[in-house]
Amino acid sequence: MPIGYDLKSGALAALGHTARKLSSWQVLRPAKHLACATALGLLMAHGAMAEGTLRVALTASDIPLPNGQTDQGAEGMRFMGYTVFEALINYDLSSADKPVTLVPGLASEWSVNPDDKTKWTFKLREGVTFHDGSPFNADAVIFNFDKIKDESAPQYDEKQSGQGRGRIPTVTGYTKIDDMTVEITTSAPDALIPYQIAWIVMSSPAAWEAAGSWDAFLNAPAGTGPFKVSEYVPRERAVLTRNDAYWDPERVPELDELVLLPVPDASARVAALRSGQVDWIEAPPADAMASLEAAGFEIVSNVYPHVWPWHFSMLEGSPWTDERVRKAANLAIDREGMKSLLGGMMLPAQGMVPPTSDWFGEPEFTVGYDVEAAKALMAEAGISKENPISVKAIISPSGGGQMQPILMNEYIQQNLAEIGINVEFDVRDWNALISNWRAGAKDPTTNGAMSTNSSYFSQDPFTSLMRHIDSRLVAPKGTNWGYYESAEADALIDQIRSEFDTTIQLEAIQSLHEHYVDNALFLFVAHDVQPRAISAKVKGFIPAQNWFQDLTPVSIEE
Amino acid sequence: MLGYILKRLLHAVPVALAVSVICFSLVQLAPGDPLAVVLPADASQETVDAVKAQYGLDRPLVVQYFIWLGNVVTGDFGKSIATGRPVLSEISNAIGYSLSLAFLASLMALIVGLSLGMLAGYTIGSPVDKVASAFAISGVSIPHYWLGIVLVVIFSVQLNALPAMGAGTNPDAGILERLRFMILPAVTLAAMPAGIVTRSVRALVAETLARDFVTALRAKGLTEVQIFGHVVKNSAPTALAVIGVQMGYLMAGSILVETVFSWPGTGLLLNSAILTRDIPLLQGTILVLALFFVAMNLIVDILQPLFDPRIKRI
Numbered sequence: 001m002p003i004g005y006d007l008k009s010g011a012l013a014a015l016g017h018t019a020r021k022l023s024s025w026q027v028l029r030p031a032k033h034l035a036c037a038t039a040l041g042l043l044m045a046h047g048a049m050a051e052g053t054l055r056v057a058l059t060a061s062d063i064p065l066p067n068g069q070t071d072q073g074a075e076g077m078r079f080m081g082y083t084v085f086e087a088l089i090n091y092d093l094s095s096a097d098k099p100v101t102l103v104p105g106l107a108s109e110w111s112v113n114p115d116d117k118t119k120w121t122f123k124l125r126e127g128v129t130f131h132d133g134s135p136f137n138a139d140a141v142i143f144n145f146d147k148i149k150d151e152s153a154p155q156y157d158e159k160q161s162g163q164g165r166g167r168i169p170t171v172t173g174y175t176k177i178d179d180m181t182v183e184i185t186t187s188a189p190d191a192l193i194p195y196q197i198a199w200i201v202m203s204s205p206a207a208w209e210a211a212g213s214w215d216a217f218l219n220a221p222a223g224t225g226p227f228k229v230s231e232y233v234p235r236e237r238a239v240l241t242r243n244d245a246y247w248d249p250e251r252v253p254e255l256d257e258l259v260l261l262p263v264p265d266a267s268a269r270v271a272a273l274r275s276g277q278v279d280w281i282e283a284p285p286a287d288a289m290a291s292l293e294a295a296g297f298e299i300v301s302n303v304y305p306h307v308w309p310w311h312f313s314m315l316e317g318s319p320w321t322d323e324r325v326r327k328a329a330n331l332a333i334d335r336e337g338m339k340s341l342l343g344g345m346m347l348p349a350q351g352m353v354p355p356t357s358d359w360f361g362e363p364e365f366t367v368g369y370d371v372e373a374a375k376a377l378m379a380e381a382g383i384s385k386e387n388p389i390s391v392k393a394i395i396s397p398s399g400g401g402q403m404q405p406i407l408m409n410e411y412i413q414q415n416l417a418e419i420g421i422n423v424e425f426d427v428r429d430w431n432a433l434i435s436n437w438r439a440g441a442k443d444p445t446t447n448g449a450m451s452t453n454s455s456y457f458s459q460d461p462f463t464s465l466m467r468h469i470d471s472r473l474v475a476p477k478g479t480n481w482g483y484y485e486s487a488e489a490d491a492l493i494d495q496i497r498s499e500f501d502t503t504i505q506l507e508a509i510q511s512l513h514e515h516y517v518d519n520a521l522f523l524f525v526a527h528d529v530q531p532r533a534i535s536a537k538v539k540g541f542i543p544a545q546n547w548f549q550d551l552t553p554v555s556i557e558e
Numbered sequence: 559m560l561g562y563i564l565k566r567l568l569h570a571v572p573v574a575l576a577v578s579v580i581c582f583s584l585v586q587l588a589p590g591d592p593l594a595v596v597l598p599a600d601a602s603q604e605t606v607d608a609v610k611a612q613y614g615l616d617r618p619l620v621v622q623y624f625i626w627l628g629n630v631v632t633g634d635f636g637k638s639i640a641t642g643r644p645v646l647s648e649i650s651n652a653i654g655y656s657l658s659l660a661f662l663a664s665l666m667a668l669i670v671g672l673s674l675g676m677l678a679g680y681t682i683g684s685p686v687d688k689v690a691s692a693f694a695i696s697g698v699s700i701p702h703y704w705l706g707i708v709l710v711v712i713f714s715v716q717l718n719a720l721p722a723m724g725a726g727t728n729p730d731a732g733i734l735e736r737l738r739f740m741i742l743p744a745v746t747l748a749a750m751p752a753g754i755v756t757r758s759v760r761a762l763v764a765e766t767l768a769r770d771f772v773t774a775l776r777a778k779g780l781t782e783v784q785i786f787g788h789v790v791k792n793s794a795p796t797a798l799a800v801i802g803v804q805m806g807y808l809m810a811g812s813i814l815v816e817t818v819f820s821w822p823g824t825g826l827l828l829n830s831a832i833l834t835r836d837i838p839l840l841q842g843t844i845l846v847l848a849l850f851f852v853a854m855n856l857i858v859d860i861l862q863p864l865f866d867p868r869i870k871r872i
Binding site for chain 2: 231261265
């Protein structure tokens with residue numbers, strides 16, 4: 001049975017559904033309403049909202065661009081990228097209980113050429129139209145690949161290219177076979193192409209032509225998704241309305257309208273929810289969870305592909321080159337204690353992916369909390385609390401997916417001191433941390449640090465596992481920050497990429513993950529559980545185990 | 559008078575130029591790469607370099623400054639790295655919101671500050687003076703982001719009477735509906751200048767009342783209302799200067815308040831530009847706010863001689 005995350009008990013529990021109602025809605029006393037209405041008069045009158053309108057407070061400071069390959073990270077794709085637009089391949093976000101899989105989207109089927117595994121054929125879905133009424137076909141697919149890949153194409157868009165190009169690194173060509181068939185070519189056999197293709201969403205070529213530019217397209221955007229944009233005011237709001245003509249009758253939204261509001265300040269989001277100005281807030285702060293629960297709001301969360309690790313430097317001079325030290329550190333962290341500190345909003349990590357993931361495998365080394373075992377390993381390495389070593393760690397005070405980095409790192413600092421590892425922090429702005437992460441541990445900006453603390457997105461095998469330890473992907477070619485080198489890992493990576501039998505491919509992915517855990521390649525600390533707080537009026541939301549969510553079954557009970 | 563205005567205008571030019579150098583160079587000192595926000599975290603170095611060249615970020619700093627200044631002078635503030643929209647349109651959208659909020663807050667501060675200041679100045683040492691002074695000190699001392707949160711807790715969360723954040727989602731909203739969204743942020747913003755104006759006016763009125771000419775006016779048989787007119791005229795230039803400076807602060811210093819209330823003005827814009835390291839937007843917004851400050855001082859400089867012609871000679 002799949003394992004979900006139980007908020008209240010703070011323990012792993014087998015759950016059929018991980019979203020829970022935590023307490024009853026505290027009804028504001030009518031007398032209070034009357035008193036304030038009398039006192040504050042006309043100014044206080046409430047504006048009416050349309051029925052079936054879900055108002056969401058985003059953490060972003062701006063509305064994600066409704067251009068297609070949107071910005072604002074995963075949140076942008078969650079609320080704009082995959083609501084208004086779609087890719088050839090979609091994610092199945094319909095369940096809270098199982099890891100998300102890929103399902104046909106704008107392509108009804110796809111296959112790799114058995115004789116030449118660099119060629120993939122995508123059969124497009126018949127009868128789909130963009131929101132502007134223009135047909136979706138092979139020309140539209142070519143138009144959209146050109147918009148991010150072909151700098152000479154009139155529709156080439158720097159911004160969308162910046163977001164999308166890196167998602168399809170092995171795609172080298174795409175041709176129209178007939179009106180409803182497209183062939184995609186890769187530089188080498190790449191079995192992970194479906195994961196890559198799921199990133200690339202389709203904007204209407206006709207709408208772009210009518211607009212004349214991508215900037216103008218933002219005023220009348222058109223995709224094929226279950227929602228369409230009816231109003232877009234940068235930095236203020238976007239109003240999405242139901243696309244009644246959506247091709248999948250099962251996923252025609254229940255909502256009339258979905259209103260997106262940028263509210264970067266966490267306390268402002270909480271206040272907006274509590275005052276009834278919005279129905280749904282992303283990422284409520286840990287210290288507001290209890291009061292939100294007490295006021296009758298639901299805190300909805302689920303494990304999703306995210307890991308919060310320390311990425312070790314394997315360069316000469318780093319104490320993390322010693323496997324005993326790495327394993328000891330992994331055994332020294334009291335993750336349950338840390339979870340309490342975060343109000344229950346984390347899942348203790350035992351590897352790069354949660355143990356519920358198909359990719360977890362069966363590693364021999366168990367990541368857990370065992371200080372005595374940790375001390376024994378440290379003693380073997382000649383280190384103790386009395387004879388400690390010092391490590392320097394790059395951390396950030398905040399950042400997307402970073403959870404509560406200062407709090408968590410100070411906790412780790414305290415835990416590691418117990419086994420003779422004294423940690424000195426090199427605190428950097430999130431963007432500075434990312435820049436260094438991209439530049440690699442050998443870069444001068446590393447400034448003698450021996451680990452970096454970047455939380456990782458792990459939507460597919462490449463982003464989750466392969467890119468961090470592939471010895472051919474050190475800077476500037478890739479993001480193997482710590483310069484880890486292992487012939488075994490490289491061979492597994494090659495096998496994952498070139499194996500088209502999904503069963504054998506899965507075994508290779510599991511072996512790679514076992515390699516991570518058995519060698520304690522990272523300090524595995526936490527998985528975020530992506531909390532969001534929603535009003536009791538919001539019905540039907542199923543929190544998928546993913547960065548992305550399906551808002552089509554959501555409704556508002558008036 | 560014309561010569562005085564011209565002289566003041568000329569003084570403003572080097573100030574504006576210095577402001578441009580400072581706001582260009584300050585943002586360069588901060589660590590981090592603005593492109594980290596635009597690009598996915600796992601973008602390749604090749605993509606990073608290509609985009610860097612597109613934004614001109616690969617050129618020497620001095621060259622970047624002169625290109626930027628040349629463009630700014632012709633009204634081109636560049637494009638926001640994060641959104642791709644022209645910086646000028648971003649600022650012009652936001653400045654309307656900030657100006658309306660600053661205007662309402664100034665009006666509140668002015669009315670409250672002048673009334674309480676006059677009252678306290680006329681009744682120095684009395685319980686009324688003490689209450690007014692306590693209010694003024696509270697207004698100056700209470701951090702406004704904290705006050706904002708408290709007001710939200712009371713009026714939005716508990717009483718459910720006023721919106722907690724934003725400027726409203728209804729584009730056809732009437733003025734009353736729009737005002738609902740402005741009340742809490744405006745009151746929060748007004749607290750500090752109201753306190754400062756109260757204290758300044760109180761001191762000015764008390765000082766003016768103690769001067770010999772007031773005794774002379776009384777001896778001459780003028781009514782208290784007529785004397786009040788003289789007190790106002792003598793206090794006005796200083797009060798005006800205080801309010802002018804405060805108006806500038808309200809525009810530039812509202813980052814926290816606009817963030818607490820998610821008010822889509824220049825403060826929130828500046829905050830998001832800082833968080834996303836959006837250098838063109840950051841430079842443009844700081845420059846416009848700094849120039850607004852310079853302009854407010856200029857206006858005060860020009861208005862002051864209308865109340866006190868002696869100032870022209872300075």
